[in-house]
Amino acid sequence: MQGGAVLACLEQARHVHAAEYQLRSVLPFEAVPAGLLPLRKAVRAQLMRWGMPAVSHEAELATTELATNVIQHVGEGAPAIIVMEVSGHRALRIEAHDKSRESPRVSGAECWAEHGRGLQLLAGVALDWGVLLTATGKAVWCEISLDHVQHCTRVRRAAAVAEEYRRAAAGDQVLVEHSAAAREAVTHVICDLLHWISAQGEDSDSVLDQALMLYEAEAGLAA
Template identity: 50%
Template sequence: MTGYEVTAPRLRCVLPFEAEPAEVPLLRKAAAAQLDQWGMREAAEEAELLVTELATNVIKHVGEGTSATLILELQRERLRVEVHDKSREIPSLRTTDCDEECGRGLHLLAALAVDWGTVLSAAGKSVWCEVSLDQRSNCRRVERAVGALEKYRADYPATAVDGRSKAVLLEQSAVELIADLLHWTAARGQDPDDVLDRAQTHYEFETAAA
């Protein structure tokens, strides 16, 4: 990363970076540290996932070494994550997938984020995602998980099929989704076991705090 700026009192953090694989973990750590400073530690896991996918998308589809900028901004009950680059090519769910074995790319993030989109500018474009900071996190997480699982297996309606209940179908989808996420993690050079441990720790922390 080539620079760092925090603009007050808007709670807006600007992080210029070079689109290189080695920069991605640095961006994740910087995003987590900034959220911790803002007292938003509970949003760090989601933010790191969004940052990873958006930065990796620049590397893959704009080019390694491209100058880009990560922006974190608190907007009422949402955290907005933006990545700006100099390309005017609009990403889509289809073009941002790495392949069938690697995972679902932005398909997963589209389910995890409250909303996402692309904005064109004279200098290029920005791709943004928003994470809800609503304190009623347990209900929100369960509802979001059900929505993600139903979208994940859109070709298998989440209703009784061949004697299988909706609950059974969602459980099967959850196992396959977790497996795909582990493939996605490994493809980006991370340790799947470490990610599972972090997810378990995060879950236990939230459960104890509830």
């Protein structure tokens, strides 16, 4: 793509609209008390990459309770998985998958009495929660509202693109297309990434200028 086309894409990227991506993260963990802190950190880091730091506290709290439930009611050392997913504007969904088919129940103040909070606390921070039986056990899930988050469709798309870019870079893959469709796609990617940068609290214009300067410098060296 020539310099003029890059500039055109940068300009068009401020005004275009596109469809929504779904975001999904899978975090395997071992159900032990020492594993709770690393799990919370992984959740926080993923939400930062998705441009959702405003829901990090609620998500970490919910994740801790879901993981603690596995430790106490499935067994310490049991393998489990946390799945986080955003597929719409309404909520962040968090699921804890384990190999037990026994469903937790709210039983007044004694529920998860060792910690004194359990499902009541989960219900307090979540829009809703429930249990799904799976082929290998069950998934206890909850949904956290995104209504108060300064978060938009473009941020989710940019986060999804960033995840794919990291995977491609790790595999040393380079995909090149020369077409109007490729130019339009690049425009959308740039625009979405600018929204993601803004969601991180950064100045998108400054980042755009730096990116353009870097591109021009690298293009000059390659010439």
